[in-house]
Amino acid sequence: MLLGACAMTLGLTVAAPSAGAQKLEQGVRSEHVLQLQEQLSDLGYFDAGLTGYYGRITKGAVRKFQQAQGLSADGVAGPATLNRLNKKAKAEGETLRQLAKLIHGEARGESLEGQVAVGAVVMNRVHSNAFPSSISKVIFQKGQFTAVDDGQFNTKPTQTSYRAARKALNGADPTNGALYYYNPKIATSVWSKSRPTLLTIGQHDFTR
Template identity: 65%
Template structure:
């Protein structure tokens, strides 16, 4: 999967495009604030020192985002996802610095549910 995603190389894919793709694929059914929050988590990871130091490396890090694993990341983002990505890139962070999120209705990983919640937005709980 990672090799296929990196094959975007022939077409210039910007950080904005990648952030919009992960927002759209992970949170397209969420409110605008919830979409910005998903983008903010990616950027918080880039800045944290605990994760890779670039947007594509954070997004493509194995096992981190279900939408990358199941192929939804290849979907074309809509205008709202791009707007949310721009907001996140401009510093908006409704998660207060969160590094993780999960959907409590479908999450199966006990480690994610054991982390203290920072905020819940829509169907996602954001944690550190």
């Protein structure tokens, strides 16, 4: 939910599994595999423990990524797959991960639609003159998100949170332009409750 919160900064790094690795496949255990898993996780394709072992789950995640990118979906991370993964991770990984972490911290337990709605509020703020013009600045703007204030932002997002973040980044907005949301069962802000409600999704009322 939205709440007064102190802004925090977060340093995120993107690993590069193709650096020094030409081919990764099932049965391999290495630091390169761990980096591969980290990137797949950041992009929402891998939702398991980061072990450094290329097993069945990692192979399936690689295959999903390959299918999404129009590559040969054999589940083997060869040069073409690793190069594409590096480019996607550098372009999207940090932004996607930040939004997924906020969604997870604010709306885990909500439906996919409810999580997309929270992400959409962030995107609507980015496009509003009343708020900062980047996703990161909106997320860490002082006095806005409970999850940033209480540390829930730092918990690992689920696959659903990544899906919701990706949908919001691609323009999905079930709120029809909402800039705020709150949980009426626990919110104490009179100002929040004074805003006209656009719609309710799960536990959240969405407002402008």
